[in-house]
Amino acid sequence: MAGPQFFHIQSFARSPNKGGQSVEQVLAEAAREPRYSRHVDDPKEHRVIFGLSPGGVRQRHDEMVAAGGVTVSLKDGKTARRGIRKDRHTLMTCVASHPNLTSQIMSDPAAKADYDAWVDRNLRFLRGLFGEQLVSMIEHVDEEHPHLHAYILPLNDTGCSARELNPCWVIKTEAEATARDTGHDDKTAVKFGNLAYRAKARELQDQYYDEVGLASGLTRTGPKRERLSRQQWSARKGDAMRTALTMQQIEEKAIELAEREDALNQSVEIKAQDIVAKLDAAEILYAQAEADKAFADQERARVARLVKAQATEAAALRAAAEEEAKKIKAIAEDFAAQTATRANTALTQAERKATQMTQELLNARRAFETEKAAITEHISKEAAVVAVRLIAGVLNGDVGMKPDGAGWYIRDDALRDRAQALKIGTALRDVVSTVAKLWDRLKGRLTAVEHVDERTRVSELVQRVDPPSPRPQGGFEP
Secondary structure, three states, X not given: OOOEOEEEEEEEEOOOOOOOOOHHHHHHHHOOOHHHOOOOOXXXXXXXXXXXXXXXXXXXXXXXXXXXXXXXXXXXXXXXXXXXXXXXXXXXXXXXXXXXXXXXXXHOHHHHHHHHHHHHHHHHHHHHHHHHXXXXXXEEOXXXXXXXXXXXXXXXXXOOOHHHHOHHHHHHHHHHHXXXXXXXXXXXXXXXXXXXXXXXXXXXXXXXXXXXXXXXXOEOOOHHHHOOXXXXXHHHHXXXXXXHHHHHHHHHHHHHHXXXXXXXXXXXXXXXXXXXXXXXXXXXXXXXXXXXXXXXXXXXHHHHHHXXXXXXXXXXXXXXXXXXXXXXXXXXXXXXXXXXXXXXXHHHHHHHHHHHHHHHHHHHHHHHHHHHHHHHHHHHHHHHHHHHHHXXXXXXXXXXXXXXXXXXXXXXXXXXXXXXXHOOHHHHHXXXXXXXXXXXXXXXXXXXXXXXXXXXXXXXXXXXXXXXXXXXXXXXXX
């Protein structure tokens, strides 16, 4: 079973057309998104035959539009750069449908093989028509007839005009421009453009038939197009199938002959290549031998020059080293002499300094011993005087034992400070206590006059032992 070919080209903008179709809608339907697939009873995943998925096409399309732009003329004569308008057609699509039923193709291996060959022919046709601007071709097998969707982007056009990819549209715009240039009004120019569009569309369908439909056993048009009877249409389909079979046989025979010719050519070529390879190898070996000989000669000459240069350099280095050694020896000897002189001078100065410091230490030691002896003598005299005054204080009542026996008292503040400074209070405590007790006994035996006389004699003794004199601030003279 076969039938007429179906091949359709259409471009779309980002904004919907009158039928609600847009770039978003077309690609979402291709991806079988539920919102745009309600016309399909049992939606199935699409198969990518070539290039990007519908989602990948959408991303590539959006990147292209974002990077694109057009230059427009302003009223003041200046120009400005504008982004791509949403109503500009930025996506070109092609739809090709196979006349056989999907169920038949999926259940009949022979029909499936014919269908797969049809798919391959479509891909070759589209790649030849659009080149690298063909970014995707996918397959749908979830409807009554299996069909292909191809997506083409104007990647080489900064204006992103997909209509310029349609050969029919290009002919239409050229025809309209020619009509206007020859004096026709816009209405007539549009008519000429439409005629040119339809003529190019028929030409494109013929090209599709020649490259895809004929070899696939399809007819150029359907029965209704030519008003054929059922018998005539069956005959036409039979002719198409026989033609396709004949073309397939011719193609297979041509392939077989080409393969034989290729094999023969390949065998001859292999032998020729083998001979050429051997000759090339021999030439390479000869050239390599010549090169090795020349290289060896060059190496011998280079080594000889190098040895001579190294010998000359070694002699020069030896002479320079000997001269440098002499200089270093002279410098070392001079440095040693200077160092010895400086060392002797430093030693003499150090000995003189040590002698001087030793004498200064001896003098300081003598002065210290003298001062120490004077201080010791003074402290001894001071201790004796303080002891006399304390004993005298017992006699005149300025020094005595406390009534509670907890200690003794000194009424004279100066005397108390002197005793505390000498730290002899504890040492004289027993002496003062004994003198106090003896004086208490003795007082009871003296008359009043004798008592006064004794106190007077004690005061005079104290005046002789410790005559009043101003004491220097901060210490005493030894």
